[in-house]
Structures are given as C-alpha cells and as structure tokens.
Amino acid sequence: MAERTHETIESGAPDPMPYMHPVMKDNYGKWVFHSHPKPGVLYHRAENGAEVWTVKAGTQRQMDHYTILKLADIADQFADGYLRFTTRANIEYMVTDSSKVEPLIKALTDGGFPVGGTANSVSMIAHTQGWLHCDIPGTDASGAVKALMDELYDEFIKCEMPNRVKLSTSCCEINCGGQADIAIVIQHTKPPKINHDLVANVCERPSVVARCPVAAIRPALVNGKPSLEVDEKKCICCGACFPPCPPMQINDPEFSKFAIWVGGKNSNARSRPTFHKLVASGIPNNPPRWPEVSEIVKTILGAYKADGRPWERMNDWIDRIGWPAFFEKTGLPFTKYHIDNWRGGRSSLNASAHIRF
Amino acid sequence: MAERTHETIESGAPDPMPYMHPVMKDNYGKWVFHSHPKPGVLYHRAENGAEVWTVKAGTQRQMDHYTILKLADIADQFADGYLRFTTRANIEYMVTDSSKVEPLIKALTDGGFPVGGTANSVSMIAHTQGWLHCDIPGTDASGAVKALMDELYDEFIKCEMPNRVKLSTSCCEINCGGQADIAIVIQHTKPPKINHDLVANVCERPSVVARCPVAAIRPALVNGKPSLEVDEKKCICCGACFPPCPPMQINDPEFSKFAIWVGGKNSNARSRPTFHKLVASGIPNNPPRWPEVSEIVKTILGAYKADGRPWERMNDWIDRIGWPAFFEKTGLPFTKYHIDNWRGGRSSLNASAHIRF
Amino acid sequence: MAKPMHETPNLDELETGPWPSFVTGLKRLAKDNDMMVDLMGQLETSYQTKFGYWKGGTVGVVGYGGGVIPRFTELKDADGKPKFPEAAEFHTLRIQPPAGMHYTSDLLRQLSDAWLETGGSGLIAFHGQSGDIMFQGIKTENVQKAFDKFNEMGFDLGGAGPALRTSMSCVGAARCEMSCYDEARALRTVINNNLDDMHRPSLPYKFKFKFSGCPNDCMNAIQRSDMATIGTWRDSIRADEKLARDWYAAHSIEDTINMVVNHCPTKAIQLKKNDGAVAAEGVTKVAISDDHCLEIDNHNCVRCMHCLNVMPGALLPGKDKGVTILVGGKGVLKIGASMGTVVIPFMKMESDDDFEKLNDLSRSILDFFAENALEHERTGEMIERIGLVNFLEGLDIEIDPSMIVHPRTNPYFRSDDWDEEAEKWFERKAAA
C-alpha cells in the first residue's frame, strides 16, 4: 500500500444542504400541498407559492459508472444539476419550471429509465445482494428483480392499482429486503449438510448452537473431531446456523425454493403496521428469469387490482374480503404450512365464530 | 349406611321436554321475533303467531329450601307451573297471556326478587364458591356479589346501559367466574408461605413443581425432610401451587387484594370474543361489604353509561375511545402492572404510531 | 333440632339491601338444621379472619369416581376437634339439570324436598358455573342416599376431577329465533353417549362441552369449553320486510347507520337507495322504507349476529343451518386463558345422521385428548404444544383457511413436501 497522506476525518452523515435543490432548501419545512399530475410526476407547493415538479424514474440500483454519468448529465440538462434517490433506488429530478417536465420524461425514457413508481403504481422492488455479493444467498436478487420488473413494467409506469404497491425480494430468509405488500424470499427446505472436517476450525460452536431457534443443534464428536449434529426432525431449515458456521451448508440448488408473502405494511395509514403473511412456497429457484415467481406475483397483483377499492393497500383488501376469498381469487393452494406453528402462533388462529361462507 | 335398594341408572343429562312450558315445546325451533317490552320482560313470537312473555328476576343463586318453594309457588300461580334458570342464576317465568305479566312482576317484587336483568341492563354477577365451599378461596363470592348487587340494584331493574353488561366475581385467580365486561377477581400479592412439616406427606412434589408457570418451585431438603422451596423473586403469586399442595399457603388476610378487569366479551357480536384486561388492583379484601370494590365498579359503569353509544359493549366503547381515555375518564391509575410482561405480552404493546393526544 | 345460632355480625350485614340475601336463606335453614348453624359459624369465622377452612378428600357414590365435591373442615380447636362439628363435613353433589335448565314447579319441589329428606342442608345453587345443580352441604354418610333418591327421579351426577364435565346449552330453539340447531339434543347426544368419562374420571384433565344456538354464544362456549358447538348458517340472512319497516318506523336514518351499518365488522351491510331492483346473488336486500333499503353481502358477512340482534325478526339466520366447532377454550392455568379455535367451520345439524356425526367427532376428540394430553393438560394446552395441524391430522380433519385469522408471518417451518400438500388442496377443490 502506498504511503498514506490523508488523516481520517470521522465526518459521519454529510449535511444534505449543499446538495439540495435550492427550491427545496428555500422552502425547507414549508410545504403545504402536493398532487400527482401524472404517473411518475409529483407536484409540491410551498406556503409562499413556490412550486416544484418531481419526475421519478426507475434504476437498476446496482449501477455502473456510465449509467451514473448519464443520470448526472440529465440532471444538468433539465434539473439545475440536482437529483435525489428514494429509499427504493428510484431517482428523482426536481424542476421548478413545469415546461421542463415533458422533456425530462422524454430524456429519461429515451435513456432507458422508466418514468413512474409514484402514487398508486407498483414501485421498484426493494432488494438485496444475492450471488453478486452476499456470502449466504440462496439466489440472486438483482436478477430476480430485473426479471420481475420487466414483467411489471406497465404497472410501474401507470397508476392503476388501488393504492401504492411495495415489493421486496430477499436472497435468504434473513430478509434484508423487509416486509412488503408482496415479498419474495428464498426459503430452504432441507436441513444443512455438515462438512464435519471444517467445523472445528471455522465455527464458534457454542454460539452456533445458541443461534438455532428450535434448539436442533447439539455439539458432537464426529470421526473423533469436535463437530456439530443437527436433529433433522426438529430443524426448520431456517439457515440461521449457516452465516456463523459455513460448513453447515444450507444452500442447495434443488431444495431452495421461493416463498411469497403478502400484506406487509409499514405505514400507519389506516391500520397499524403489520407483517407480511405466507401465501405461496415451493416455487422453483429458476434463473435467469424465474418465470414461476413472476407468474404468481402477477396473479396476486391482478386479483388485487381487480377487486381492491381505492386506497386499500394489499392488507386492507384482504382484511375486507377475508383469507378464504384471497385463496379463492388467486387460485393459490391453502396448505398446512399456512397455519402458524411457531411461538405465539395461537394468536393467528380463528378464536371466534366469525366465518365467511 | 342403610342397605341400598336402588341400582344406579347412568341417565346423564335429562330430557328437558317434560319440564318445558308447552308453548316453548310446541314452537320449538320455530320462533321468529322477540322484543323487550320493558325491563325484565321479553316478548317472543313464533312462526304461527304463538306468543310468550318471559319475566325475569334475580335470585341469590345459593338458595334455601324455602326460597325454592316460594319460586315454585309463583310458577304455579302465574306461569302454568313452569320456569327456567338462566346461565346467570336468574329465574325466568313464561306466560302466554300478557295480562299475567304485571301481576307476576308484582308477586316477584313483593317476594323480594328484583325483576330485570334483560337487554341493556346489568345482569346478575356470575360467581363462584368462596369461603362457603371452596378449598382455595381468597374471599367470599356470594357475599361480595350480594353487596355489589345491592349497589347495582337500579341498574339491574332498569335498562339504561349502552348494551348488556355481564359481570363476574371469582374467589381466586383460577377465575371460575370467567371473562366479563367487568370481572372482580381476588389476587394474591405475596408468595406462598410453606409449612415444611407437611409437604412430604401431603404434596405430590414433582407435579407441584410442574404446575408453577414461572418455574419458581424447586425440590429442597428442609430440616432433613423433603420439601419445596420457592424462588420469591420469580414467584408471581398466582396460587397455582396451592390446590395440589395446601401447605404452600397462598391465602393471606392482608396480602390478598381484589383486582378488576374490564372488556371481556364472549359473544361474537361485532368484534371477536376477547379477554378482559386488568384495570385496577390492590383493592382491599374487606368483608362483609367490600365497599372499595363497589366504588370502583360503579365508577367504571358510570363512565361507560355516560359515554358509551347504543350497542357498544364495554370493550367496544374502550376500543373507540382508547385506553388512555379510559384511565382518564375513570380516574384509575395506570401502573407498570398494566403492561403485560407474561409470555406473548409483546403483542399487547403499541407497535405503531397510532396515539391519541 | 335446637343448636343455638352463633353470633354472625358480619354475615348479618349481608341481610340489608334490596338484593335477595343468601344469608337470610342460611338463617332460615339454620332454624331447624344444626349443620346450617355450624356452617354459619364457620363462614362467619372466615369473614372475620379472611381465611377459608375447607379441605378436600375422597367421597363418592357406588360405581362412580366423581361428581361429589368433598369438604372437610380445617377449623379445629387445640385438640384437633372441629370448632363447628355439625358442619365438619359439608359435601356438594353436582347434579345435571335438564338441558336448557327447564323446570316445573313440581320438579323443583321434589328436588328440594328430596335434598332435605336425605340429610342435605337444604341449600341448593341454581346453578354452578358449569351448569350443575349444586346440592351443597351433606355428610359423608348421607351422600349415597341422596344420590339414590335423585337418581330414582331421573337425575344423575355431573362431572368433577379429570373427567368429562356437566354441559350447558342455551335456551335456544325453545324460545329464541336465533337458534340454528337443536341445542338440547346435541348436548344430550354428546354427553349421554360419553358418561363413562364423566363418572369414572380417567382423562388427563377436565373436558367441557358447551352448546350455543348461534354466535351470540349465550353459553360463553368459546371461552369456557374445550369443545364449543356454535350454531350458524351458510346461506343468506333472511329478511322480513314488514318487521324491517316497523323497525325503521320506530328509528331513524341516523340510527340505521350508527346502530346497524357502522357496527358491522366487515362492512357487509350497507344502506342503499331503494331502487326496486332485485338483489344480486348472495345479497339480502330488504326495504326499510320507500326510500331506503339495506343490502347485505352474505359472502362477506361473518355471521357476527349484530345486525340480527339490533333488528330482531327483520333479519334472521338463513335456512341452511348447522354448527361451527371450536376447540381449546379454557381458564387461566397454566399458559394463560385461551379461547377455542375453529376446527370445523361448518357442519349440518339436522338429521339423525348429523347428530351421529357430532357424536363421533366428540368421541374422537375425547379419545385424542385421552391419548395425547399430558397429565393436567387441557385440550387447548395440548394443541398449543403439538400444533393445530397435528391435532387436525390426528382427527383426519381437513385444513381450511377459516381456521385462521391470517397465515403465518414467520419463515420458521420446513416445507419439503409443499407440492404434495398443495396437491391435496387442489384435489379437494376439484372434488368439491
């Protein structure tokens, strides 16, 4: 390593003000109105009448140098050199002159960036690392998302859903992608295969034992070496033992399947935040385009779109029609796995005579 | 014992038909309408136009021979010799001639039986054995109920509550009285005192250990004899160890207090059935009239009566106004004990930004 | 008899006030009953010391292992002699009442007379919380005699201990338009075919059945019983326009909205302009005035009963009636109180066959409980331990989304055979 000339400044999170569009800086905390002129466009007005139009476009999140330069150039051409990213890796350009909106949309569209993702559209999928970078992934996240967004392209550039739709994809059950209206998460279906030769050196055995949520792991001597042993009857294949102990290989090309969860909601609008619920599993992990996943996601979105009422999020819709109707309308099979048998699962059982017929 | 001449017939639950008022028998399963002509009176009409008026009155549940004869005589005089009891130990007389309603009411009232308990009144308190008969009671049930019904007499004979009000009283935390709009349950506040001399002979020690919900009991040798030991830090004074092991005396004149719970609801009307929730505790166990209990019950009923809307049960009312308002309106103190720290308690925490100010 | 009364200053206080006084009753009995004199002595002591003085024991009748609650006094003097000897034994006989708790005056008198005649205290509770007639206060020596007398009259002991317990059914079909099945018949079918488990306690712990004719659940069955049978219906709510108009005439548009429409948990009932059009499939439509009608989307109605309760007769349960069955309700020991949860969303309850099926199901559940519960474990606790699915599989009951409020929220399950499980569902759907 070359000689170091710089001394670290622990500067932390930078002040955004130097990078913020002047109209936002000037009216910081003074906005009073917004509307959705068209898909992909937001309009905000401040107390003093100042106006800003935001044009929002999808990106691939993992961007190369040249894509970044392209996005920067568009900012210079149309948006006074300012932009921001949303929490879902969409890009937003702010303009104070409404006449710039359409040219900006054209530039983005021509550049390959779909304009949309606002209001009651399907926004970009929150996703994770996958085979590109993580050490424990069961699938690829960027690839599955690219494939799925291709299919949902129309729903991104139009606002035709009952309310906002937030999707996430995660490449292991740790679920860094989070709770969502529809969450797509890879799921292991077989217990880990243990490479006993490595355990002694690589794993902190007591802490691995402690990690298992069902106490399925016991210390054991295998071929005279200290190793670990899994009670396969107990094991729920959660994969929690793998990160701290890679010789407990949980990933398996055949036995990693996608599961789909619906009705997660983080906002406090109307109902309290709620977790997403399992609706489908056993879906093949089928790169490069995972068509079986797209199929089910589209089926669910289709049912929601057809039947949901304005402002009903996915969970609100299902609350209104009931879970039996959800399975009916989507044609998804209801299995014993939908019935929770984890700690506290009792609270999800129907302790009432409330039944729809 | 004298020589036995009878051979047991395992006859089980008797057929009610021989004891059922003819109008009910004739129209069994064919009723189509009811109304509430006045407090204490029900009107039912059958498909074929047959009519029946029911007059309902309170009793002391634990009745002596002479009271029973009096009730039987009233049946003969006004109600064709038929009667029934409700699940809350109220008595019901059925008459097919509306002109008999008022004389029947008069006879009951004159006889000391309050007519009421129907519709949106406060019905009789479901209660338990207490010192009269149980082997583990912390208080008396019949006495506490008599004292409280004296205070609630007016609410029994009138229908002025937003909806039906169901009360219960239990003489230990086992709560044979059950979930109720307002439940009054004695509560121990100190760990059991162990009479070590008796444990070895009287208690099945392993099963006592297994009973403790917080694993606070350990086998121990005391003065050379096998006994039990309680970790007083862990013990939650639930009393579960006492029935199988009476030398673990949990009852204590000073440290048994009343707790009051509200919002339990068993019917499926509107919301699903729900459990009652703790609102007050530390209330002295003060025979013979337990005035402190009555005071709080009346305060709660008063707030509900004033603020509840028609058809709102206690739980519906509180759901609408929120718990902070409940504590505000009743003036009851909110303490750390209201916050559940038992298994699964997490689900009762406010995991949202939904807050009333 | 002539034992003088003890001083009972505390109990005396309970003779004041308008509510019927059990103390007055006890005193009246004590006039010619020494047992009651001494019972009052002990009870008064409890009021003074705030202590109970009973302990259990073993008392029963020939051939039965339960049904009597034995009570022996622990209130003794220095020599170990009971302070109130006449009430030193004060057992209770639990006797099952006619289903629905119907009585004639004669029956009441006969029961009460028999009680006194056979040595009972004269005190009877109508009824205990489990539904028994509780004959309270008798000495060991008289227990058999009293039982025999009741048994001759056609009455039988109820449950106690780790046994099938006495059951309760609501007034239901006898006098209630909400009733969706013959509750009394169901109770007698289930209980009377399983009396062995009541009279010879050998279950892991108690087991209770309760029967309510509709989801108003006047028997608190979901909360208080291991197996709750609740009436319901599958087709559309029936409406009576005349009664609906009558109801509206006595109320207002605001009442209709605030008291009926807004309380529907699923917004299945709506106030609509009266357009005269016919109702769509699955919709109950009833005019409440020339201007307005109510429309109920029955596929979204959860049979909560509220609108039927508010507008009695105007709205009535459908005709395709039956029951929902929930399992696992119980009190607070030791995992916290639990409500029953749905195991049979719907089952017809009309024909002899239907009742036979209910009987078979009850027997299977009792058997499963007997074989699989740990000692002193209630059905609800057993299900909590083994999981609902294992319970259902053990009973060969098919799973259904009506059994849950929502599917699982955690990934903690092992799904090797997802496809086979899915196949089962598709096969059932295809067969339906």
Added chain:
Amino acid sequence: MAKPMHETPNLDELETGPWPSFVTGLKRLAKDNDMMVDLMGQLETSYQTKFGYWKGGTVGVVGYGGGVIPRFTELKDADGKPKFPEAAEFHTLRIQPPAGMHYTSDLLRQLSDAWLETGGSGLIAFHGQSGDIMFQGIKTENVQKAFDKFNEMGFDLGGAGPALRTSMSCVGAARCEMSCYDEARALRTVINNNLDDMHRPSLPYKFKFKFSGCPNDCMNAIQRSDMATIGTWRDSIRADEKLARDWYAAHSIEDTINMVVNHCPTKAIQLKKNDGAVAAEGVTKVAISDDHCLEIDNHNCVRCMHCLNVMPGALLPGKDKGVTILVGGKGVLKIGASMGTVVIPFMKMESDDDFEKLNDLSRSILDFFAENALEHERTGEMIERIGLVNFLEGLDIEIDPSMIVHPRTNPYFRSDDWDEEAEKWFERKAAA
C-alpha cells in the same frame, strides 16, 4: 485491459426486457476492467449452479473496525486457485450518503470517478437497504486508498457488524407537507454524535436508527430500526377550506364517505351537514361544499395520516409538532420479526434543546443496550427478554397507556407495591 469476456448465456438473458439491466452495466464496465470480467464469470457460474461463492474475512481501514464488507471467492479449481482470479477479492465499501439522499450531478460524478480512480470496479448501488452508498468491488490493497479519497471529499464509512448502523431519513421537510420535524438534522445529530459506536464495533449486535417525518413512515422505521423516530403532532389537524372544496369538487359525496370517512381507523372523522356553527374544542371542522363539512374529533384521531393523504393540503398536521419514538424493530432472527413499540409517545423536536434531548435519549438507549443485551441480541429481543417496564425503568422513562394496545389479560404478575405505583401516577397527574 484486455481480459476476454467469459460466456454468460444466463446473464445475457437479463439484458432483454424494458427494465434497466444491471447486466448491461456490468458488461460495459467489463470492457475495460478485468475485475468485472471475472466477476461476471463467477456470477454466471452461480446462475448455472445456483450457488453463491463468496466468503467473508477481515478487511478494513486504519482506525476503523467496520464499514467494509470483505468478499473472497470460494470458487477455486482443484489446486485451490481462484477460477476467476481478478475478482477473487471483491469488497464493498459502505459510505454514508447525505441525509435524505440528495446529490448534485457533480457530486455523483466525483464519487463515481473517485471509485474508478482508486481501483474500484465502477459499480455502485444507490443505495443499500440500510441507506449506504455501496461501492461494490475492490481489492484489499485498494481499500484504504478509496476510503481516503471519499473521506477527503467529506464522506465517511457507514456501519457493519455489531455496531451503530448507517441511518436513513425521508425526504420530509425538504419536499413534503406532512413533515413534522427536521429529519435530516435529527439523523445527523444522533448519528454524528455516536460515530465511535459505528466505526469501532463493540455493541452486542447491530443497532439502527431511522427517521420518518410523519406516521406514513416512508423509511419503514418502525419495522426496520431499533429506534424509530416518527413525526407527529399533539394539537388539531389544520384544514384549508379552499383546498377542501377543490378536492370535493373533483370528487363526490360517495368518494368522501368511501375514500375518507370509512377508512378512518377510529371513526374520528365524520361527514356532517354544514350548519355554519363553530367547531367545538378539539374539533377540526372544514366545509367541503355549501351543504357539507368534515368534522374531525382530534382527541380520538390516532394520527394515522389517512385522511391527510387522501386530501393533501386540505388537511395538514397540526402546529404543535414533535416525534413519537418506538424501540425494538428488527428482522426475523431469532424470535421472529418484531416492530418497534412506543417508548416516547410525544417529544417536541424544534429547538436546539429538543435535539439535544433526542441525542441524550439515543445515547442512553445505546448505553443500556450495550450494557444489558446478550451477545447477538437485538434491542427488541432484549426488551422481550427483560420486559418493557424494566427497559423503561432503566432509562428513567415514565410509563404511559399510549405504550400499549391494551392492558394485560393475565393475572401473572406480582403486585405487592401496587399502591406505590399508583401513587406515582397520581403524583404525575397532579404535577401535570
């Protein structure tokens, strides 16, 4: 550079379709970047074998214990040599973005240029799920150089490992009328005063803060962070009659009922006849037409945001603004996912003092976590283990009924000192 591309038939498939393709981006980089050539080789292999090939390790920068995610290939030939040697090391630098993720075009270019210049792959993710700019793909030897360059530009590493993590705040005050406080300032106050815990990981496990300007919670803070700071207000919802009338003009009475009124979780908002009377205390009243007005009972409004969302500008947060703080949100390990729960129902967030208090509170919570959590235990799990009350007492926070959905339903508590606890409440009430 001139390493030839590997065959990537699978990845190539991801170049079709309308959505921007990361594969196209990778390929473009690979043209003049051998690391990317080999990265694509390994990634294609994963697509074929359905296996990941990275493992972790230890790589960092001088003085810091975290912020770099090291990745070493495990895809090796028989001799243990990497099959794709140029991508054998492929670390990520997590860099904290400006709060709210605002950029100028120049900044973007500078960051991207610096990344290439210092040996980075040219691949950058805007942003990771925790909010970092993820500079993905650099060899160990270049890590320090790249960091130094970013640091000179005013950027710092984010969190990784058992440490304080990079935070996120919504666009909020910068462009949103719902915003109830200065989110960016709050983020920078809390994070930048606790950088030691970020850069030198020594907490029991990770700790995340997230900041949302209102209960819409666009940062998913309640679900995704150990401490969520959510904007709210205490006084009445503000109304703008002009905008309300505009909104109504574009809608209808049915829309008003179905889209606004019926979705209010507490029925706090009602449609009323426009009687011209003044609003009662705590009531927001706004005409939407000459005939009708909306009335909001603010004491019963739970600040869910729904009506404000549907009628933007017509209804706005009140003026007495501040934040609600929830603690304990986290992912699924190992007790199942948990949401944060309320520990501070309301706290002003305007003055310097207010921000100082937020800073103190954050520090106290971090300290309590550091001292009391077990290894690899998140805050939510710790609270689950020790109980919310112990957590609150440890932090000297007063209990409040807003912290719960309902009081306990079980009698499993020991209440010796009920009276003292009650007294505390009465004293607080008297003092208030």
